[in-house]
Amino acid sequence: MSRSTEIQTSRIEATYKAREVEGVLDLYFYRPIGFRLAEFFAHLKMTPAAVTLLAGICGIIAGHLYYYRDLRINIAGMVLHVCSNVLDNADGQLARLTRRESRKGRIIDSIADHLVFVSIYLHLVLRGLAEGSSPAIWFLAIAAGISHALQGAAADYYRSTYLYFVANGTRAEIDSSSGLRSEYRAWTWRQRPWDKLLLALYLNFTRQQEMLAPQLKKLRETTGEVFDEKMPIWYFWFELIPLNLLFIYLIIRQENMAESLLKIAESSRNTA
Numbered sequence: 001m002s003r004s005t006e007i008q009t010s011r012i013e014a015t016y017k018a019r020e021v022e023g024v025l026d027l028y029f030y031r032p033i034g035f036r037l038a039e040f041f042a043h044l045k046m047t048p049a050a051v052t053l054l055a056g057i058c059g060i061i062a063g064h065l066y067y068y069r070d071l072r073i074n075i076a077g078m079v080l081h082v083c084s085n086v087l088d089n090a091d092g093q094l095a096r097l098t099r100r101e102s103r104k105g106r107i108i109d110s111i112a113d114h115l116v117f118v119s120i121y122l123h124l125v126l127r128g129l130a131e132g133s134s135p136a137i138w139f140l141a142i143a144a145g146i147s148h149a150l151q152g153a154a155a156d157y158y159r160s161t162y163l164y165f166v167a168n169g170t171r172a173e174i175d176s177s178s179g180l181r182s183e184y185r186a187w188t189w190r191q192r193p194w195d196k197l198l199l200a201l202y203l204n205f206t207r208q209q210e211m212l213a214p215q216l217k218k219l220r221e222t223t224g225e226v227f228d229e230k231m232p233i234w235y236f237w238f239e240l241i242p243l244n245l246l247f248i249y250l251i252i253r254q255e256n257m258a259e260s261l262l263k264i265a266e267s268s269r270n271t272a
Contacts, residue, residue: 015034021159030086033090039097046094048092048094048100048105049091051090052109056113058083058087059081059112062083062084066120067124067126068127103175107202110201111198117148121141121144124141149208153205153209161216161220176221177203177210180202184203187199
């Protein structure tokens with residue numbers, strides 16, 4: 001790999017959340033394209049929120065194009081859907097590239113993602129009804145939509161918690177519902193209606209995450225209280241003692257299982 005290629009790769013990786021939490025498709029397709037777009041948008045002085053809006057519009061239109069029984073229109077919808085995903089990557093990369101990451105941006109991004117899938121699910125239901133499906137398809141779509149929202153919330157919480165521990169809390173911000181609730185009560189609808197609405201949506205989203213993974217929430221809170229800023233040092237002790245004990249236990253258990261299976265195999269061979 002040439003020096004210039006290494007530098008370019010390093011610049012792209014600087015806009016990742018973390019390489020470990022990026023999918024294969026993200027690493028080799030969405031992130032490289034998203035980085036190019038992020039540089040272009042930065043040159044135009046566009047905000048991450050504006051890019052999020054573009055991603056949402058593309059995704060919503062894509063959902064509408066899935067309604068028609070025309071393969072060409074459906075393919076156009078797929079292309080727009082991919083464009084939406086690319087822009088959805090680019091907005092976060094632009095925020096990290098220009099150091100404009102914010103909680104409000106994450107909330108707006110989450111809302112845009114949900115609106116895209118509402119459009120997709122809605123138009124697929126309408127297409128099904130137009131083709132003669134039972135009205136019960138509404139219940140199927142609602143159940144699938146709720147499942148998608150919960151799966152996305154859980155994945156986001158696990159990913160954010162991983163980043164919190166790995167980065168010692170410096171890159172990943174994890175809000176608690178209790179803290180958000182206090183902030184929500186302190187704001188008024190008259191003074192900050194838009195911010196309060198976004199915070200209300202984010203508070204509900206955070207509650208869902210904490211309900212899905214209550215033990216993970218307790219783990220983060222407990223380690224934050226016990227280890228404070230000394231997490232890297234304590235992590236080494238955690239690696240040396242508890243994880244080594246677990247490692248030894250797994251080796252012994254695996255060897256015992258292998259020995260048992262070996263006896264069965266030898267017995268079967270002798271019988272044959």
